Amino acid sequence: MIIGVPREVKKDEYRVALLPVGVEELVRRGHQVLVEKNAGLGSGLSDEAYADQGAEMIDGPEEIFRRADMIIKVKEPQPAECKMLRQGQIVFTYFHFAADRQLTEAVLASGCTAVAYETLTDQRGGLPLLTPMSEVAGRMSIQEGAKYLERPQMGRGILLGGVPGVEPANVLVLGGGIVGTNAAKIAAGMGANVLILDINMDRLRYLDDVMPPNVTVLFSDRHVIREQLRRADLVIGAVLVPGAKAPYLIDAEDLKLMNPGSVIVDVAVDQGGCVATTRPTTHSNPTYIIDDVVHYCVANMPGAVGRTSTFALCNVTLPWALKIVDLGIVEAGRCYPSIAAAVNMYQGKVTNQPVAETFGMNYAGPFVTC
Numbered sequence: 001m002i003i004g005v006p007r008e009v010k011k012d013e014y015r016v017a018l019l020p021v022g023v024e025e026l027v028r029r030g031h032q033v034l035v036e037k038n039a040g041l042g043s044g045l046s047d048e049a050y051a052d053q054g055a056e057m058i059d060g061p062e063e064i065f066r067r068a069d070m071i072i073k074v075k076e077p078q079p080a081e082c083k084m085l086r087q088g089q090i091v092f093t094y095f096h097f098a099a100d101r102q103l104t105e106a107v108l109a110s111g112c113t114a115v116a117y118e119t120l121t122d123q124r125g126g127l128p129l130l131t132p133m134s135e136v137a138g139r140m141s142i143q144e145g146a147k148y149l150e151r152p153q154m155g156r157g158i159l160l161g162g163v164p165g166v167e168p169a170n171v172l173v174l175g176g177g178i179v180g181t182n183a184a185k186i187a188a189g190m191g192a193n194v195l196i197l198d199i200n201m202d203r204l205r206y207l208d209d210v211m212p213p214n215v216t217v218l219f220s221d222r223h224v225i226r227e228q229l230r231r232a233d234l235v236i237g238a239v240l241v242p243g244a245k246a247p248y249l250i251d252a253e254d255l256k257l258m259n260p261g262s263v264i265v266d267v268a269v270d271q272g273g274c275v276a277t278t279r280p281t282t283h284s285n286p287t288y289i290i291d292d293v294v295h296y297c298v299a300n301m302p303g304a305v306g307r308t309s310t311f312a313l314c315n316v317t318l319p320w321a322l323k324i325v326d327l328g329i330v331e332a333g334r335c336y337p338s339i340a341a342a343v344n345m346y347q348g349k350v351t352n353q354p355v356a357e358t359f360g361m362n363y364a365g366p367f368v369t370c
Contacts, residue, residue, distance in 0.1 A: 001325045002032045004068025006061040007039040010075045012283035012298075014042030014306030017072040017093070019314045020049045022321070027054035031325055034064050043310035065089075072321060074313065075300060076103055087111035088347075090329050092321060094118055094133075097344060098245040098358040099272040108361075111348045113329050119243045119352060120320065120342035127242060129320070129342075131178050132312035134267075136302040138182025138238065141265040142171070142190065144301075145234040148263045148287060148294050155294055156261030158233050161191025168192045170231050174249050174274060175238035176203045176217070179267050183236045188212045195228060225249055229257045237266035239274040243344070244354035246271040252290075260292035269297045333367050343367035 003026055005018045016039045023033045035055040037047055047057050058064050065071065065084035073093035077085060085091065085107065095116040097104045107114050117129035127134075142160070149169065151157035162168035171187040173180045176198035187194045188211065196211075197220035198204050204217040211217070218224055229235070229250070235258075239246045246268040255277065268274040269281075277290045280299040287296050302309035324332045324339065333340040344352040349364035356363035 001069045001328075002034065002067055003321075003325060004034045004058075004064035004071045005036065005039055005055075006064050006071065006073065006081070007036040008042075008074050008303075009061075009078050009081070010300060010303070013075055013300050013303040015074040015303055015310045015313065016040045016043050016045060016306075017074045017314070017317070018321075019311065019318075020045065020053045020055075022314060022318045023050055023053040023055045025318065025322060026325065029322070029326060032056065034058050034068055036061055036064055040310075043306040045310075070321075070325060072317075074310075075303075076100070077107065079106070082106040082110065085110035085112045089113070090115060090324065092117070092317070092324065094270075095344060096270045097352070097355045098243060099270060101359055104355065104359060104361075108345055108348060108350065112345070113343060113347070114345040115324070115329070115339070115342045116243075116344045116352070117317065117342070119344060120338050121242075122338055128316050129313075130240075132316055133302045133309065134178035134240075135182050136305065136309050136312060137267045138179040138236075139186050140301050140305070141179070141183045141236045141238075141267050142186040142234075144286070144296055144298075145171075145236065145263050145265045146190065148265075148296055149234060149261075151261075153287070153294070154261065154289060155263055156233055156259060160187065160234070169233040171195070171234045171236065172228050172232035173197065173236045173238055174220070174225070175240065175268075176200065176207050177238060177240055179240070180236065180238035181207065183238060183267075184211060184215050187234075188215050192234075195232075197224060197228070220249075226254060226257060229254055230259075232258065233262055235262070235264045237264065237268045237274040237278070239268045240271065241354070243352050244271070245358050246274045248274060248276045250275040250277075252276045255291040255293045258291075258293050261294070262292075263294045263296065265296045267301065269299050273297065340367045 070090040149155035194215040351367040
């Protein structure tokens with residue numbers, strides 16, 4: 001099989017989808033790897049590092065999309081890339097279809113096989129290809145939130161951990177999953193008062209056991225959220241419904257409950273956001289203000305720390321990529337339910353139920369039954 005690795009073109013995206021060791025593993029198995037020149041520079045990986053392991057270095061994306069049987073990417077295909085997709089081609093990347101109808105329709109029309117990192121599930125129901133980026137985004141959310149609480153960034157002028165004699169900031173984390181847990185750890189380590197809200201009591205009991213004393217857990221409902229918004233200096237949106245659009249937990253009217261200069265970091269923006277006023281931003285223009293509340297809604301947060309994120313991502317994606325290229329997508333889906341769950345589209349059909357329901361499209365059933 002011919003595997004193509006294009007350079008990421010989403011704004012301020014510095015990750016790359018394959019490490020040089022991945023090239024070596026694929027070549028050793030008899031596959032051919034095409035890598036676009038400069039694809040790894042944002043992660044500190046030179047063209048020579050890829051060429052030394054047997055990659056064919058290509059000048060631009062057009063040849064890669066034309067020749068490759070399987071494209072491995074980090075972010076969803078951008079509009080120019082969607083036009084280069086073709087019938088039967090496998091695309092292995094983050095898609096987050098439920099947040100973007102235009103992307104969904106374009107990829108569906110191409111006839112390619114869309115294999116989404118974010119819906120590949122393990123035997124325990126976990127999301128192993130989403131987890132490392134959720135860890136990065138959760139930790140970054142506090143790093144960025146702390147910065148935008150500073151007065152020059154239009155924040156309240158609050159130091160997250162306070163100082164002796166001055167109380168620390170109040171951090172509200174909506175969701176106790178991977179993003180929320182990592183956000184709470186960092187915020188607690190910086191000395192903030194942290195509150196985690198979730199609707200899973202078993203998860204809350206676990207977090208109550210393992211978190212430090214400055215972290216409190218509460219069952220989440222509409223009244224609790226509104227009550228805590230009045231106190232929060234920094235709110236982290238950490239909600240995930242696999243494959244589906246995130247639910248709104250904060251309405252536009254709720255912003256009026258918050259203190260001027262408070263900050264919202266909506267990590268759920270990739271799936272549409274859990275705040276009604278969320279809209280995607282970029283690292284070069286990351287924030288906007290509504291009702292005196294600073295919104296940070298960067299849709300590819302881990303892209304800013306490209307080297308860390310690339311290694312963390314490729315550690316988990318390569319084993320699954322090897323299964324797909326060695327067996328082909330049909331046999332890989334039959335042998336590995338995890339891969340079957342990751343196939344969101346196949347031969348112009350939607351094979352992921354939450355995506356189909358989000359846009360009122362026909363659901364063709366699970367991939368293995370198509």
